[in-house]
Structures are given as structure tokens and as C-alpha cells.
Amino acid sequence: MGSDYPPSLRCGLPGLILSLETAFILIFWFCFSNESGSTPKDLDIYPAFQDVNVLVILGFGFLLAFLKRYGFSSTGFNLLIAALGVQWAVLVEGFLFSSSAGKMKISLHSILKASISVTAVLISAGALLGKANPIQLIWMAMVEVAAFVTSRWINVKFLKVEEHTSLMHVPIFGTYFGLAVSWWLYHSSLSEKVEKEKSNPISDLFSMLGALFVWMFWPSFNSVLIVDLMERRNAICNTYYAIAVSAVAAFALSSLSSRNGKIRMTYLNSVLKIHDTCGVHYMFGLPGLLGAIVNVILFIIIKRANLSGLGYLALIEVGSFMLTTAIGLGTGFITGFILTFKLWKTLPASKYFDDQAYWEFPHLAYRL
Template sequence: MSIAFLPSLRCQLPVLLFLLQGAFIAVFNLFFTFEDPSTHFDTSNATTTAEGLDDLENIFPFFKDVHIMLFAGLGLMLSFLKLYGFGGIAVNFLIANFAIQWSMVVQGFFYHFRHGVIVLKLRNVLEAEFAGVTALISAGAVLGRTSPVQLLLLTAVEIPLFVVNDWLINEYFHIIDVGGTVAIHIFSCYFGLGVAQILYRPSLRKRHLKEVTTSNTDLLSLLGTIFLWIFWPSFNSVLAKTREAQHRAIVNTFLALSSGTITTFAMSSLIDKQGRLSLVHLQNASLAGGVAVGVSADLISPGGAFTIGCLASISCSLGFQYLSPFLAKKIKVQDQCGIHNLHGLPGIIGTVGSIVVILLGPVDTFGLSLHETLYHDGLEGQQPTLGLFGNRETWTAQRQALHQAAALGVTFGVSLFGGYITGLLMRFPCFVHPSKDDFFDDQLYFQVPEDSGTKWISNEELQKHLLVPLKHI
């Protein structure tokens, strides 16, 4: 029995990719440059050169770490399905590249368009990678159930919405969020859940026969988790505004990850009736502390980071055990990779924790007040930015706590609404749609070697050989 290939895939995917690359070639040639035109009025461009060297020295080490997280860590983490390992890694590779390119264009015109050009710096590329992460996380909610063409559409819609939401919560609400807990994790989570709810398939109320894992795929996924675990302090600290804040963010992220990992082992053994450890929990809950602590990693005390890491891992473990089945059954949200447990729940815990720290914490204990962190200008003589709740002269801890809560609400609304709209667009019949029998199968999209162990077999044969239960990451 042979698999039924989609003839439109051969037309849509290469044509779409060539059109996108052609458009980006034109945009980059017309608008992107390394030289700031404003320096033409100076006798020297030494300032621009110095800024570039500063980026190379201060940002490039973190840039490499984030690179490994996106392409190696996330890719391996998504390779947990026996028959969709190529799709987990290779499609992640495709979407990550497109997301970064598209983010550079959108952010460039939104933030950096001056004198008819966009001055490209290493920091701009890094910011584009942060934007690209949102698409990769959201795609995890519908992993294996959508075509690459549909995921490209998801990315194309999500990136501009992310940029607008990021601008809103930073320029109008002045949120404290050094590691992108609200801007990245919560936004991408509920955007992905919105898409997943629109693409709900009643036929998947019970586990699909191809949603199986093996010991090798679980090991690869756990290896991806460890890559992410190792480099997460760079992700949470690179955008800190001072060296002191960056130092605190690195240490606090490690503490949250470490405490969360130990808690994950304890929770996993406690949840299982026979006290066995679940790779689902290890692959996810061990990272939950890094998500939760990101919002206040540069401000809280070591004890606070330790506590947040423990609470985040507990919520993630319990989410996989109880909340995911509830969402699938009652809310009709099939969250394939459990992004709500890893990104949504810890993100909410971290944001609530930041509000508690702002209201109750001794904000000047570590030598950098919330006030100065929030309004650090970087340019001498720059005017204070006005927001919906006032300016630096009227700043109070209570106002900042309100900022945090308002930004969380806005992000939740924008991401969920955007996910619903994107899901409706992805359902249009003009796009490639895999049939339910072809879900979680590499052979629809890849040339699969005969001896790879991922060769397509019938549902009847799969049912006979079904040895391992479904794993979520």
C-alpha cells in the first residue's frame, strides 16, 4: 500500500519559497545597509564603527547561544514522533529561517527605517531571532497536522502581530520583561492555541495511530531539552540594559532552571503510580523555570528565582498530567507539543511573580532600582517616554504592577485573536492540507530511506506494533 501524495505540494511550496526569497532579495538590496546615512554629515563615522565593534564583543557570544537554541535545541526537541522526526527537525529549520528573515524586514520598517534605509546591526538580527521564536513555539501546537505551506502562512501572520504587541507592551505599558516571558512565551502560546482550536479535528479525540515514539526519538528530544537548558541563561540576559542586570539575569536563570529540574524529577516520580519518571516531564518541566523567571530575572533575589523555578516546574508537570486532557476534551484544543504547559502556565506564574516582587520586594537591594531599570535611556539628554500610565516623574511600584497586569491582558487578547484569524486562513482550501491519515508522517513531505524505520505502513500494521504511548513535549 502506498501513501497518497498531494500533487499541489510540488507546486505550492517551491513557488512560494522562490517568491518569498525574490521579494526579500529586492527589499534587502533596496533598503538595508550597514552604514548610517546620518554619519555622512559628520567628519568621521567612528561612532558607527564603535557601535558595531561593541555589538560584536558584547552580543555575538549570546547570539551564538540563541542560534543553537533555535536550530539545534528546538529542532531536536520536536523530533519525538517516530514517523515525523524529519518533519520535526527540518520543518523547524525552514520556519526558523523564514521567520528570522521576515522579522528583520518587519522590525526594520517598524523600528529602524530612517533616511530611506534600514541600518542593519547584529542586534537587529538578534531581535529578529527572538521574534522568530514565537512562530516556532506556536507551530508546536499543530505539529504534524499541518503542511509546511500552512506553517509558512502562520509565520507570515504571526510576526507582524508580535511586533505590534511587543511595541504596545513596551512603549505604552513599559513592561519589565527582560527574557520575553510575556512578549514571547505567552504571546506564542496563546497564538498557537488559537490556531489549534480552529484546526480542531473531532477524529483526533483519541490518539492518532501514528502518534508514537521510540526510545531513540525520546532520547533525541531529551538531548534538545538539554541544549535549551544549557543556553537559556543567554536568552534571558542578552537584552538586559546594564552589566549588573545581565549578571543577575544569568545567575537567576540558572537557579530557576536547576531548582525546576530537581522539582521535575520529584513531581514525575510522585505523579506515576509506580514512581517511574516520565520523559514527557523531563523534556518540558525542566525548562519551565527558564520561562517563568525571564520576566524578572534581572531584578529578583536568588531565593525568588529558586522559588519561581520550583513553582513553574510543578505547574508544567501537573499541566501535562491533568490540564492537557481537559483542554482536548472540553475546550477542543489539541495542543500537540504541550506549549500551554511549558510556555503558558509558567509564563503566567512568572508574570504574577513579577507583580509580587514589584509590590513587596526591596527594589533597591541589588543596586539598581525598578525605576532606573524601566527608564534607563542610554542616550544623554533623551526625553522620558510617555505611556498610558504616566512618565518617570509619576512612576510608583503600584503603577508598574498595573503595567505588568495590563500588558499580560493585552498580550493574551492580541495573541488569541490573531491565532483564531490565522487558523481560519490556514483552513482555506487553496492551501495544502494533509488528510487525517497522513498526519504525523514524514513520507508525505520527505524522501524517506527504506531502512530508516520511518517507512510508511498501514494503520492496521501500526496498530499491531503500537508499543509506546503518545509523548508530548
Template sequence: MVPWLKNSLVSEQLGLRTLQTENVQKDLAIYPAFQDVSIMVVLGFAFLLAFLRRYGFSSAGFSLFLAALGVQWALIVNGFIFHFSDGQVKINLQSILAAIMSITAVLISAGAILGKANLMQLICMAVVEVAVFAGNRWIIVAVLGIKSHISLMHVHLFGTFFGSTVSWFLYNSSQHPKVEKERSKPASDVFAMLGTLFLWTFWPSFNSVLVENEEEKMVAIYNTYFAMATSAVAAFAFSKATSSDGTFHMAHIQNATLAGGVAIGFSVSIIQYPWIAMTLGLAAGAGSVLGFAFLQKRLKPALRIHDTCGVLYTFGLPSLIGGITRIILILIDSQEDLEGMGYLALIELGASCAIISLGLMAGFITGFLLTFEFWKAPPITKYFDDQAFWEFPHLAAGY
């Protein structure tokens, strides 16, 4: 064998062996939570987006594809930004977890344009979004000094504003009011509710898995559960209160029950009293339902943003509530040090503003790119319809 080739192969084997045996006990310890997060992303979002009556194949199938593609791309981008040393990208279970959590932004954005883009457009969106989010994380971690696991909690905020801006470019006035194919049916609503149940059950793992201090990790689990429980109760209560006939609205329950987990993520390990977590969950759940009930139908024609899944009220509004709450908690905890209090509050505010600003700018550029004709976007008549992408030998009209 050629000497240089032999040396190269030996180096690769040694490098691979190092990656396999480094921090094995630590990786094995977080593997159960790794499974929880994987179920959230793959099953939870796939089912949550499958509420449209004629778009179930694409909702679930494209979600799986974006998750699989996005994890690989996120590993590469995150690796070169956060885990590159000695000419190698270090890969362990924590880096894979960070990649999985990063692609949550892509799935949230996909929910905003659900049914209006083909797979190639979604791939373009995923490639840009993952790269920009990774760069954004580097800014708020390396420059602003935000903890790495907190930077990943901004994923909901980034995905919402990125997706909403892309949706603005894909807006068509004929989509207002709702077309028949944009509605759900009982069977599709059950699938979406199943996605909600997966997400609701495993969200404590999502918020706590990368918290390193064991005591803080347990606090994060407790707080997430308290916030999720109260947001679920608030979703039912406010859904009934906002209904003209006193019934529950399935879209409210599917989405607003998750708002507590989104909102609590920013301050999940610093809240020391359960009532604060429960109050935050209550506010997030109530705000989400009120957004669906009163803002969605008014903002659609006013802002020309067609948000198919209502991600602005499931993820965006609760994220804003959570970010504001974190700033308030920091101000309260640091009130004895006025100078330090103002500095920390400005850091947190700067991180949120950076996330929103870069999300809007990246979404603007991506949305503009997706309007080009070479993408062969589906026509308006094929929106929210699986038959534009999937084989239907029976050509059933009422599937």
C-alpha cells in the same frame, strides 16, 4: 556610467559600510551569546520537536526552514518598526538577535500543531505571527513603556496562545485518544531530550543577552541558572510522584525542566535573592508536570484543543507564573509609593493582557485561514507521518 546610477551605488556602499562598522565592539562582545541563542533556536527546538516516532524529518526540517524564513521576515518587520531612520533599516547583531528571539514564538506555535499542518500552512502562520508579535512589542514598548528586552520575554506567552488557538481550528475528534503515530519511541525520545539539553544549557544567554547594564546582565545569568536548576529537580520529583508505578515520564523531563527558564524571564534582572529565583523555578517545574499529568488529557476534549507538544504546560503556564511573579515583585519593591506601585503593576498587567489578547485574536484569524481547502492540508490519515512530505525510496513501514 549614468550619474544617477553611480550616485545610487555610492549611497548603497556608504550605507552598507555604516551598517558594518557601527557599534562593532558592542556586536563582537555579544557574539558568543548570539551563538548560544542561535543554537537554542535552531538545534534546541528542532530536536525538542522531534519526539514523534514517524515525524522526525518534518519536525527537524520544518523547524530549520521556519527559523531561516522567520529571521529574514522578522528583520524586515522589526526593522521598519524599531530601527528605521534616514530611509534605511539599521541592521546590527542586536537586531538580528531580536529577530531570532522573535521567531521562538513561531516554533512554539508550530509545536502546538505539530504533525497536522503542511509547510505552506506553517509559512502562512509564521508570516502572520511574526508581524503581529512585532506590532505587539511596539505597543508594550512605545505605549506602555516596557523595556525592549522584557518585551521579548513575552514571546513564550504569545506563541502559546497563538498556537493553541490555531490548534483549536485544526482539532478533529478522531485524534482523541492518541493515535499510534502520535506516540514516541526510545530513539525519538533521545533526540527530544538532546533538544532539551541544548535549550537548558543556553537558556541563561537567551534571558540575558539583550540586558544592557553589565551588573543586571550577570544577575540575569545567575537567576536563570538557579531557576533552571530547581525546575529540573522539580521535574524529576513530580514526575515520579505523579506516576502510578513510581517511574519517570520522559515527556515531563523533556519539557518541565525548561519551565524555570521561561518563568524567570520576566523578572530575570530584578530578582536580588537566589531563593526567589529558585522558588520560582520550583513552582514552574512543578506546575508544568502537574499540567502534563492531570490537565492535558482533560482539556483536550473539553476545549477541543489538540496540543501535540504540550506547549501550554511547557511555555504557557510557566509564562503566566512568571508574569504574576513580576507584578508581585513590583508591588513589593514599590510599597512605599502606593500611587506609583499601582501604576507600575497595572502597566505590567496591561502588557500581559495585550500579549494574550492579540495572540488569541491573531491565532483565531490565522486558524480560520488555515482551514481553507486551497492549502491542501494533509488528511487525518497522514497526520504525524513524514511520508506525506518526504521521499522514502525504501518505503519502510516501521522507520
């Protein structure tokens, strides 16, 4: 019978973080140049960059803070994997997408693309919330970022999908990668919610605050990489219309699905043996798939006047998001299997959803 005490991360976590940072610094020093990092054109995107940064750090950090005993870990680990993931994403993006000779250039634009890419990891972390320790999350982030950027590279280089479109597959990839990992971390004790997995009014309020941040800045997230001004304007407006309608419909469906007609923070429970703590399948996965399908339909309608080659182009659009989904599921399945090994110092199920497994609480030190 295993111990109910969480394993110590005193050596493993600092060693992993310091090793990664040392490797990142050396790679940046020898392989990258910052010569074009402060041009006026680059700085023009800083307001939009800040919008994306607020969504990634504040939005997702608070969105995942709904568990009443896991708020520190939700926000803290979100910052940890986002900060490490962005650095790694810049490196992978540079090696795969940069074709210029000599040192690769780093700019605000490359950091912006990396921030969007790392959103996939934050979505996946929602499915694993409370069940994975920081070491597992960091390794998952390294694998997932590399896999997502590789899937984008395949889409852009071979299927000739626009780079902006390939980045908008991030909710699909993050969801199904996370669900595949979560399948391996499923425990029979999770079939019914335990006390520590529940929320309270304060934690729900923080989670709602995160949802509002995501809601406010999602139009910037969807449009920031579009070059054409008219297309960017359309993307902003269409995204706003879509999320506005979705928000109103959510209130209606929540009231309709409740026996007493009251509005609830959650609904639509999973029926598979996949413990999706944050419900990312309904929050990001299904909307992402629906958006991809609608994009194909609209593409056909818009291009119907030019029938020559329309079927091939539509097939490319369908193949793009299906390839993204397949790579997400496949790499997530392999990653989840690897994360079940004992070397990751996996938490016992009795310590799931509990900040005290990782954080010091001085006011509890003398409690009997």
C-alpha cells in the same frame, strides 16, 4: 469522501518560498543598510548570539523530534520557518522600531532580536506538530512574527515597557497563538493518540537532547539584550536557579503522578478540545504566565518604598502581558480559521504525524 493521499506541494511550496525570498531581497536592497553591521561593539555579542542560535535551531529542532515517524519534518520544518521567520522579523522590526531617516540599519543585534522573536513561531509549531503542512507553517510564521512584533511595539511605544521585557513575552505569545490555531485544526480522530503520534526510545532520546540544549542556553536567551552588566548577571543567575529548581521538581512530580512511581517523559494531559501535540501549554505557556505574574509581584515589593504611582506602574506591567496574551489569542484564532481553507492543501487526518507525506525515503520505494 476525501482522498487519503497527501496533496502535492511541488508547485505551491517552491513558488511561495521563492516569492518570499525575492521580496525579502528587494526590500533589504532598497530599504536597509549594512553600514554598522561589523563594528567591534556589535561583534561583542556574537558568543551570546550563538547561544541563542543553538537554542533556536538545535534546541527546538530536537525538542520537537519525539514523534517516531515525524523526526525529519520536526527538525527540517523547524529550520525552514526559523530561517524565513528571522528574515521577516528583521524587516518588521526595522519598519516599526527604526525612527532614523533614510535607510534602516541592519546589524547582528537586529538579527539577534529577530531570532528571539521567531521563537514564538517555533513554540506555536509545537502545538501543530504533525498536523500542518509546510505552506501552512510558513504563512503562520509570517502572520505570527508580524503580530508579535506589533504587540511589542505597542508595549514599548505606548505602555513604555522596556524592550527586553517585551521580548520575554515570547513564550506567552507563542503558546496561546499556537493553541488558538490548533483549536481550528482539531479533528475528532485526535481524541485518542493514534499509532503514528506515539514515540519510541530513540525519538524520545532526541527530544530529551533538544530539551537539554534549551535548558543549557535559556539563561543566555533571557539575558542577552540587557545592557546593564549587573542586571544581566542577575538575569543569568536567576534564570539558572529557576530552571534548576523546575528540573528537579519535574522529576519529583513525574514520579508522584505515576501509579508505579516511575519517571515519564510526559504528563499533564489537556482536557480541552485543543490538540497540543508537544504540550507547549505546560512547557511554555503556564510557566510564562507564572513568570509574568511573579515579575509583577516582585516589582511591587521592590518599589514599595516609593508608593507614589506604584499602582499605576503595576497596572502597566499587568496590562503588558495581558495585552500580549490577548493579541496572541486573537491573531491565532483568525489565522487558524484562514488555515482551514482548501487552498492550503491541508493534509487528510490519516497522513498526520508521518514524514512520508513530505520526504522521500528511497529505501521504502520498493516495499509492498
